[in-house]
Amino acid sequence: MARRASPARLVVALGVAAMLAVFLVYTAIAGGTPQLRPGELNGRTGEVALIGKVVGRVSGDARGSGLRFRLRDVKGTAAVPVVYRGSVPDLFRSGRDISLRGELRSGTFVGKPGTLVTKCPSKYTDKKQT
Amino acid sequence: MSVELLLGALLAAAAVAFVAVPLLRGGEPPPSEEPAQETLVAAEERDRALAELKELEFDHRTGKITDEDYRALVQPLRRRAASSLANGATLPRGTAEHPSEQHFSEGSASSSRSDR
């Protein structure tokens, strides 16, 4: 008995559905770190990604007791103290915009090693900010 | 500054001129010699059938297809090739890939008539 419908369509449909299901489920359950500004942290628990501008004095040793600085909203005033151990990109300095992952612990944001990333001064700025 | 604007105007003028050239040419455009869609589709069908046969032969020769499978597959392919050859006969020769293929296609068309 010959089948009218080609197996190809069924294969395609099932395959697509399966793949869609896999990555939707993955992102819903396992995936994803919320990306916050310091102003949105308030008392948040769990691992998050923090984006902000480094302000004030940078002290300490990232390969020792910890690099300490304050991170402020890029466009705002809310700030949080940060301590970070791990590799520090060379572009890192006070005044730069960075992002890093970690957790808020008793008012200080403790960064996860190796997650500190600085933004490259952009190639595509509209207005040059010095 | 005014030199630049002059150059810019020249560029614009040249562009307009270049675009206008085909419109200003007098006379009737030659009739299009492009073959009709049906002919093209038929020719593509023919090419496809012939190419499939060729590939089947090659796969058989390189051992990818067993003798059994070859015998099972070659007959329907030859028939399809023969019928598409008949349909595509309106197109000029030189559409086969290689002169030797032409012999092949003619040969297979005749061999398909003898049912082996």
Added chain:
Amino acid sequence: MPELGRAALIVCLGLAVYAVAAGSYAAWKRRQRLAESAENAILAAFVAALVASAVLMIALVDKDFSLVYVYEHTSLELPRAYTISAFWGGQEGSLLLWLLILTGFSALAVILGRRSSHSLLAWTVPVLGGVILFFSLLLVAVASPFATQTAAADGLGLNPSLQNPYMLAHPPMLYLGFVGLTIPFAFAMGALLARRSDELWIVVTRRWTLVAWTFLGFGQLLGAHWAYVEVGWGGYFAWDPVENAALMPWLAATAFLHSVMIQEKRGMLKIWNVLLVVGAFALALFGTFLTRSGILSSIHSFTEGSIGPWFLTFIGLVVAGSLALILSRLPLLRSKTRLESPISREATFLYNNLLLVAFCLTILWGVIYPILTEALRGEPVTVGPPYYNFFLNAFGLPLLLLMGIGPLIAWRRASLRGLSRTFAWPLGIALAIGVALVALGAGSSVPGLVGYTFCAFVLSSIGLEFARGTRARQALSGGSWFAAFTELVGRNRRRYGGYIVHASIVLLAIGVIGSSAYDTTREQRLRTGESMRVGDYTLTYRGSTQERGANAMELRALVDVERGGESLGTMQPGKNSYFAEQQVSNEAAIRSDRMSGEDLFLIAEQIGRDQVFLKVLVKPLVNLIWIAGFVFLGGALIALWPDAREQRRLALRYGGREALSRA
């Protein structure tokens, strides 16, 4: 000079409008002369773009700081080569480069297209014109490279991290790839608009797609090498949105390259192919939108641009318009052929396509996830390397396997008996190698081991194809083995060139697996004279040096390297501090082992006279990745190589006798 540049861009815009308007009318009413006029408009648009580009280039080389763009991206002390690269170093200039390449490719497409079919070209011209219109409109109205100011004394200079040879090659190559995808798109839409049901658009754009795909692939590899050697964090790909932006269209183009083969051989998948070519083009536009709009945080770009909404609108129009066109021409795209068996070469191509598209969609999902979650939940949620790497394994490993299966399976229907014969050798070799690898310790990473085994399978499958083909050819025409081999490849350039490209992907896979599944990382603070062991290497810190270079202070840590008692020399990882830009750059030290393809990668931090913090990575087989790039190019070149006989035959068929005289 900027006035001339501005004027040239306006001329280009006007020509594009004409190409769209006159071209559409001419195609609709079959006015041959008007169609030719519209074609000329495309050619003239290239000249206009060339003039504008020349103006910008001259201004750059002359360091004319009265041009805002020159001021923002160059400085008096910037070397000539990087001044040239500043052309595409900024928003406006890179858009102009895009326009230049776009008009150049379009002009070439018109010239070549005139040789085959006027009726197809007639509808392709307005589509090309439409894309040119968008980019010239941006350059005229939104992001002009020719904005002026009172001339400053010196410019702001180019970011030091962009001052390296990669900046000269990587962006232009990527652009050649992105823009190149416009041509197949335009011809596909042209064919639909012209209500054609033949395959001419595929035949005509075959090489365009391959060329664009090759540039895009090699350009990404260059970018990876840049990241590895210059940025030097020890990796080459970080799943950054901008990196993904180039990967997605490349994956779609890879799928398209394969599925058109099915349409060509069996007349199937017509709708799928048109959708894919639209997808590849849309993803190329989307990719450049991602890079420029600042909508996603990425280490590459970080700007709030006004250019974003324009791109989004254009992408929306392109996608909506294309889908509407496809829907309206659906009857033309119906194919009579059906998939006969889920075990056939067509089926493997189909599975390959599904996996590639699925992977592409996965990446797309990961890239827009922050935007979606922010819109829905108020805060963006990002996914990182674990997400992407999971799917790289989930989809990539089966894809690898399929590369080996495809060539071994027959068209239409493969019998189990036939399969068992052709699979025997490659399977056997793969299993043997797998066992050997386990004995060598590769079992530490299961995906790695599986990947390696698949690679062995694919390489033996490809080798077998070459061997069998050569033998068969030898049986046919006699002669030496070598003569048969060259004749085999010469008569089937696309197939065997394709196999070489597959082999390059396998090399790439081996390199990636080795350097990510089997690498070693160690970090330690060393005092002068102190040593650390990483893998087989012993590293000893000897002290630091500081030298004043041309534009930077160069601080280096001296590290002696030893392996098995033998000295391998001294490596000098360190930092450069640039005077003018007040920036520090990382200068990693890399030692490539010629025999094993392994790299010893050193990053020095906190370099002091009596101590240093060293991060050491041992990356096995990583150099295979770069070697793969060259094999990739070689295979692509073979596949691309023009066949004069084929050209003549096709010109004759689609263009009629007059086209043959023009060809």
